[in-house]
Amino acid sequence: DAGVIQSPRHEVTEMGQEVTLRCKPISGHNSLFWYRQTMMRGLELLIYFNNNVPIDDSGMPEDRFSAKMPNASFSTLKIQPSEPRDSAVYFCASSFEGLNEQFFGPGTRLTVL
Amino acid sequence: SQQGEEDPQALSIQEGENATMNCSYKTSINNLQWYRQNSGRGLVHLILIRSNEREKHSGRLRVTLDTSKKSSSLLITASRAADTASYFCATVSGGSYIPTFGRGTSLIVHP
Secondary structure, eight states, X not given: OOOOEEEXXXXXXXXXXXXXXXXXXXXXXXXXXXXXXXXXXXXXXXXXXXXXXXXXXXXXXXXXXXEEEEETTEEEEEESSOOGGGOEEEEEEEESSTTSXXXXXOOEEEEEO | OOOOEXXXXXXXXXXXXXXXXXXXXXXXXXXXXXXXXXXXXOEXXXXXXXXXXXXXXXXXXXXXXXXXXXXXXXXXXXXXXGGOEEEEEEEEOTTTOOEEEOOOEEXXXXX
């Protein structure tokens, strides 16, 4: 298995633009997590899906952020409009049942100018 | 709020020495997990210890769990320069299944 796949690996955009981050979890995993990591705030859980259904999105900062999981093999995290304070590394992780070990993707480094 | 909190925030040792990192948490847990993150990479799972376990080993890693003190420790024996990374603990409580990560311990092993 190739592990969790994220794209793009790097994204540089201007304030106000729409940003879409993509994630392909490990086949057979039914839980998917989106995290954001910054020096100031550490690793923050944004949203958690179980069996493609959003279970907890309390970590989503504001309405500019949205996430979808249309099927078991694909998820997106969208920021519209983006702001400089959204600059961070965004990680996707998957697991088999949420309470087990998570497998992280390589992350997407987002820079909003 | 972050449940697990690692201590120390930073640790600098010489190759061959042992490194010990601690994690404290506030509420009862289902399990506790340790992860490593190399610079510029995603987190990699190291060990999972369940609430009814007290100690687990994996190679040069030893994890202990004291539920009465709500704390865990990660010991890396005979450290190597390649162990340089940030180490995070994550707690999973029985109700939510949502893992909560601490801020991590930054370990530097000097060759």
